[in-house]
Amino acid sequence: MFNVLVQAGSDFLALQTLFFLFAGVLVGLVFGVIPGLGGTTALAILLPLTFGMRVIDAFAMCGGIMGAVAMGGSISAILLNAPGTAPSAATCLDGYPLARQGRAAEAIGAVATASPLGGLFGMLTLLLVFPIARDIVLLFGPPEFFLLAVFGLVSIAVADAANLLRGLIVAGVGLMLSFVGYDAVNGGVRFTLGSDYLWDGIPLVPALVGLFGMAEMIALSIQGGTVAADASAARFDGVTAGMRATLRHWRVVIRGSVIGTIIGAVPGVGGTVATFIAYSTTKKADRHPETFGTGRIEGVIAPEAANNAKDSGALLPTLAFGIPGSAEMAVFLGILVLHGLQPGPAMFVDHQREIYGLVIALTVAAVLASIIGLIFVRRLALITKVPGGILAPTVIAISLVGTFAIESRPGDVILAAVFGVLGYLMMRFDYPRLPLVIALVLGETAERGFHQSMIIGRGDWSVFVSSPTSIVLAALIFLSLFWSVIPRLMQRSAANRTGSSS
């Protein structure tokens, strides 16, 4: 293995390959920053260009894009509360409050350190598990998909102690929205209001652009002022503090990376859920979970580590079985086929060198993107001092153009606008928005997994605890419910009892 790794590394020393890697990083950063656009769009646009390239150059460019997109997406998440890419949504939760306190540079410093560390961790794990990639992918069948989706939904329920009821209401709405469109289990279309546009369901990216980016800009233009609550107090010198904080919280980095790698490897669940679970797990493990959401640096570090670790995880099902672990991987799969590489069982044997090359590109890209981000951090953080009257229309216009650019569907723009208003109302009346996103992503996986499991298990419920993986997942669900919700309910009933007896 080591020999192949060195060979693959030496491939990158060619000037041409480095050039494509660097070009990929720049494209990835720009596409990441613009809400609506993301790695998927960047890869789709560049796909025809890779046709004439050598495989290693194409992989360098793709790796560059995928490794850098996370950094770009998180910069807009922190500065504007508008996640540039879907997986960066979790970074908004504490990143934006930090920016409001004038600590944007610190948050970006933390991102720039946590991202490459997460990427490195994912790469090392990937190299270790390559020989057993096949067995790992085979661990997850319909019952496991269902349980994993339930685990994601349960973490919504327990994430926000103060807002439990509101969180559940929003998650319920999210689940209903996730059922819109063609039902792949029973056939037939549901809740499309007769529109062809909704046949494929509610698209995640326009919904996110509206829910976070547009909603925030609506709020900003109504309130007036700047992103940094006190523009004069905004400090731009916190970069090193953010970097040090990441190193100090190395446990958070490792936890985020582990979660990112594992969840990234599960097709259909993907990056958005990985970063969110990394966030909520960190919050639960903390001594003061109630302070999350007010600008805790750990709330930035955990999802960022997961965000870059997930790409390595997502490569497993993509390469071993041609099943994309994420939307980006679906396009990347096309680039593989275009270059005559057929994903499947023989991939790890026949094309080891190219695969290692890609993994190296992903990691180097994360480091490069961080360095570029750090160089520009002072300039970027200035955005938080731009008056809302100028910032809001600009960001809304760019977001809508970005949304339209994905598939040139006018419906996407309307959907983003609708979710923008919805998002603003949710902010205004204090309903958390992330449960909506998670339920929207997981609803279909949960429903499909449940249906399929029940047919496969001949209608017997024991199908959900019939494999070691499913038993572990079921235990995780039970534990997270037990540790967070049940004590609280007991406390409350105890309080009620004392209340009524006094």
Next chain:
Amino acid sequence: MIKGHPIHRFAITLVITAMLSIVVNTALAQYPERDITIVIPYNSGGGFDSYVRALAPRLEEHLPRTVNVLPQNTPGAGGRRGTTTVYRARPDGYTIGAFNLPGVLIPQLEEMNIGYDLAQVTWLATLGDDPYVYAVNADSPIRSLAELRQAGQTIYYSATGPGSTSYIATTIVNEVLGIRYEIVTGYTGSSAYILGVIRGDVDAALVNLSAARPYIRSGDLRVLALFGAASDDSAVPDAAALGAPELGRLKLVRMIGGPPGLPAPVRQTLEAALLAALADPGFTAWLKASGNELSPAGAEATAQAVRDMSAFYESFKHLLN
């Protein structure tokens, strides 16, 4: 303006008219004079997408004039959105599309509210056929279809959604062969339902050969029957050997077509260029490397294949809903 006898004037007018029509004709014969768009009704990155993208540069080389051939992804509604886009385009030869049959044919037979009629499409060429294999896990106790037909046990299959090609192929094969079956739907694509067989979620699946081949080679899948092509392996019976020759029509076909009413010269130019591109050594080399197969056919054969396929699925219409 034109001096002289009226007859002369008339003669001159005739000559000018004739010259003008020659000019107009040459203009038409000079097709293409701008870029040609090929609509791919799926997301970029899919199998069909790479196929068309690999073909496009070869097509450019074989057109009589140098223009770009631009693949454009118009995904949505299971391929129907892209198909409708091509169907409604101006029949000038600058918008053509890739069609996946029977994928876009079945909604038409189900009389869904769709925006096209495949019988009206101007068919240009067939890229390739992809036959179906009846695949089981290599460790499966099931040895042959003949055994299954006698045993009478219920066999579980994996497939994508109801109404999808894999679901309908599974239904037709089991109904015709008289095997009791249950289909687990909802898999996201052929790779996903192949994995369902390998993992043991289900007993078997009907998979198109190009998707199954890597797993047959690696020893994960075992093939019990081949539909849509003649089998050259005595251990693997084909439709005729199973005594159900009608199942020989079960296959996926990738075709290229244009909007209804494409002018004959344009159609001929495109057909010739497509067939030349499909025979191009550069393209066939790519096909071999990526595990795709080619069985090119011209416009007339393609139109006939669409008619045959419509008649075949029409005869199973009672199973479609």
